Amino acid sequence: MLAVVTFAVGAxxxxxxxxxxxxxxxxxxxxxGLSEALLGIVAALAADAPEITAAIAALTSHQQRIGAGVVLxxxxxxxxxxxxxxxxxxxxxxxxxRVVTLSGTVALSVAVICVLVVGGVxxxxxxxxxxxxxxxxxxxxxxxxxxxxxxxxxxxxxxxSAVAEEELELEEAIRPRRGGWQDAAxxxxxxxxxxxxxxxxxxxxxxxxxxxxxPEIITGGLVLAAVTSLPNAVAAVYLASRGRxxxxxxxxxxxxxxxxxxxxxxxxxxxxxxxxxGQALLVTAWYAGLTLAVLGLAWRHxxxxxxxxxxxxxxxxxxxxxxxxxxxxxxxxxxLVIGLSVLSAAVLAAALAPAARRVRSDARPGKRSVxxxxxxxxxxxxxxxxxxSLLPGWTxxxxxxxxxxxxxxxxxVDAATGSRAVLIGLLVVGPCIxxxxxxxxxxxxxxxxxxxxxxLLGLPDGIWATGTHLAFISVTTIVAVAAAAGAAMIDRAGxxxxxxxxx
Numbered sequence: 051m052l053a054v055v056t057f058a059v060g061a062x063x064x065x066x067x068x069x070x071x072x073x074x075x076x077x078x079x080x081x082x083g084l085s086e087a088l089l090g091i092v093a094a095l096a097a098d099a100p101e102i103t104a105a106i107a108a109l110t111s112h113q114q115r116i117g118a119g120v121v122l123x124x125x126x127x128x129x130x131x132x133x134x135x136x137x138x139x140x141x142x143x144x145x146x147x148r149v150v151t152l153s154g155t156v157a158l159s160v161a162v163i164c165v166l167v168v169g170g171v172x173x174x175x176x177x178x179x180x181x182x183x184x185x186x187x188x189x190x191x192x193x194x195x196x197x198x199x200x201x202x203x204x205x206x207x208x209x210x211s212a213v214a215e216e217e218l219e220l221e222e223a224i225r226p227r228r229g230g231w232q233d234a235a236x237x238x239x240x241x242x243x244x245x246x247x248x249x250x251x252x253x254x255x256x257x258x259x260x261x262x263x264x265p266e267i268i269t270g271g272l273v274l275a276a277v278t279s280l281p282n283a284v285a286a287v288y289l290a291s292r293g294r295x296x297x298x299x300x301x302x303x304x305x306x307x308x309x310x311x312x313x314x315x316x317x318x319x320x321x322x323x324x325x326x327x328g329q330a331l332l333v334t335a336w337y338a339g340l341t342l343a344v345l346g347l348a349w350r351h352x353x354x355x356x357x358x359x360x361x362x363x364x365x366x367x368x369x370x371x372x373x374x375x376x377x378x379x380x381x382x383x384x385x386l387v388i389g390l391s392v393l394s395a396a397v398l399a400a401a402l403a404p405a406a407r408r409v410r411s412d413a414r415p416g417k418r419s420v421x422x423x424x425x426x427x428x429x430x431x432x433x434x435x436x437x438x439s440l441l442p443g444w445t446x447x448x449x450x451x452x453x454x455x456x457x458x459x460x461x462x463v464d465a466a467t468g469s470r471a472v473l474i475g476l477l478v479v480g481p482c483i484x485x486x487x488x489x490x491x492x493x494x495x496x497x498x499x500x501x502x503x504x505x506l507l508g509l510p511d512g513i514w515a516t517g518t519h520l521a522f523i524s525v526t527t528i529v530a531v532a533a534a535a536g537a538a539m540i541d542r543a544g545x546x547x548x549x550x551x552x553x
Contacts, residue, residue: 056254063247067240098305099241101278102313103248108256108270109317114324116256118168119270121313122333123373124279125306126271129340130366131283132302136290137359138539143295144353148212150299154345156188157303161338164310167318168334174318181311248278265377267329272370279305295353306341329376336369357488360536364482367532371525375475450492453483457496461503469512474504474522481533493537497530 101124108117137143160181167177191209252274259269282305290298314323343365347358354362457480464473477500484496504526508514513522 056250059247059250063243067243067247098282098308098312099244100248100251101275101309103245104252104274104278105270105309105313106317107249107252109321109323111253111256112324113256113266113270115266115330116252116270116274117317118314118323118330119267119272119333120252120274120278121309122164122168122330122337123271123275125309125337126333126340126366126369127275127279128282128302128305129337129344130362131276131279132286132298132305133344133354134359134362134366135283136286136298137354138356138363138536140290140293142353142355143290143298143348144293145295145299145348146212147349147352148208149296150345150349150352152191152209152212153300153303154349156184157307158338158341158345159184160307160310161341164314165334165338167315168323168331174315174323178311178315178319181315185307185311251277265329267333268373268377271329271333271373299348306337329373332376333369333373336372340365340369356540357486360485360488360540363532363536364485367482367529368478370532371475371478371529374521374525374528444486446487446489446492449487450484450496453480453487453492453496454499456480456483457500457503461507464507465510468510472511472513472518472522474507474511474519475525477504477507477526478529481530485533485537488537488540490534490538490541494534497534500526501530 101120105117105120108114108120133143163172163177163180163184166172167174172180192213255269255274256266258264259266259273282301286298286301340362344354344362347361348354351358457477460473460476460479464471464476467473480500481493481497484493487493501523504523508516508519508522511519513519
């Protein structure tokens, strides 16, 4: 009980004080004459103080899995919460391809370096040097617009345009007033409080996880990663709702880059990262893969729509499930993780296709339009037949049928093979497919069906009421709830806008 209270208090103090630190550092940066783009990096670094401090504290205590999990899990969470949820709430995050290319090149380069270091290909010191070179070049470009680098005139003009577009939105998002010595004093005090509170939070979470038998990578990669990233998530969703697409993307990508540099590579070069961990490599692969997918979506469609946001959230649900499965399921766990990864990749690939148009129902007295309003309960079946989904050329009814068939097929195969193959984890394919209907009702039904089957299949699999069975049920429930929540947000937003398109 004491560990729970300590964790909650440490998290609250750390997160609230980080907001104060961000505002004071922005004022000091304005006083020093930093550009809006550089102020954005300073703000991102200050907002990342909780996760960076927690990661360093874990590495100092030789808890490499917690340390790596906080940083890398936080990066995966940032992509889902800042960009995925932001796109769903705002309807669309509009972006210019120049902005995506500039900030995306830096973010993807650091992600690749991170994969090489965690995978043991590069030592942490070499990875730190490479990441420092990439970030230094990025800072120079943001500060000078590419002048003085010996680049061709066309390249300099392109860089100036990209930086100007990003700064235009950051100017509206930050708006600091000029600071003085008082702000510097408050910033120092706030930094001390953030560091102390974050260390307390990490120690309490580690102690609580050990007492409950929770693996370190889950404590760091899911619990601490999500909690420490909440301030960035709230800020990014707010920016997205105001149409500040470049500022939202910059917040997410800069936060991830700084997390890796200051929270993993820098302490790793000094303290070491320990032995290679399969779970840490799994989280790193998800981080790099989801970064590439999000940048591909943003560049291909010049922004992120609701269906893109829903696909990113679905991928995060797959990440959560795969991390839990990799730690709790000994037999067949790797196959389930690969299956979830392939499913998430398929969902993101489907999001690359052009959006489908909704088909409106016939206008009859007393009947609402399927494209813009919620149909009457008696017309639900007809509405499913005519309503478009997030997949081009697919109706909601057809996609719902596929989700139910897929879930049932997994259950039949699992029951038929008995204890020789435990396939309960693959039931999450149903809610994930149902999410693509863009409608909450079929998604909830499919999720309940999958959860019910996950309970019943414990009998033929011979794992009834064991820890493995409970882990499978938890994974299925988490994915079902996440899919239902995403579908509800998409459905509500679509009815609110009354548009003829999904996404």
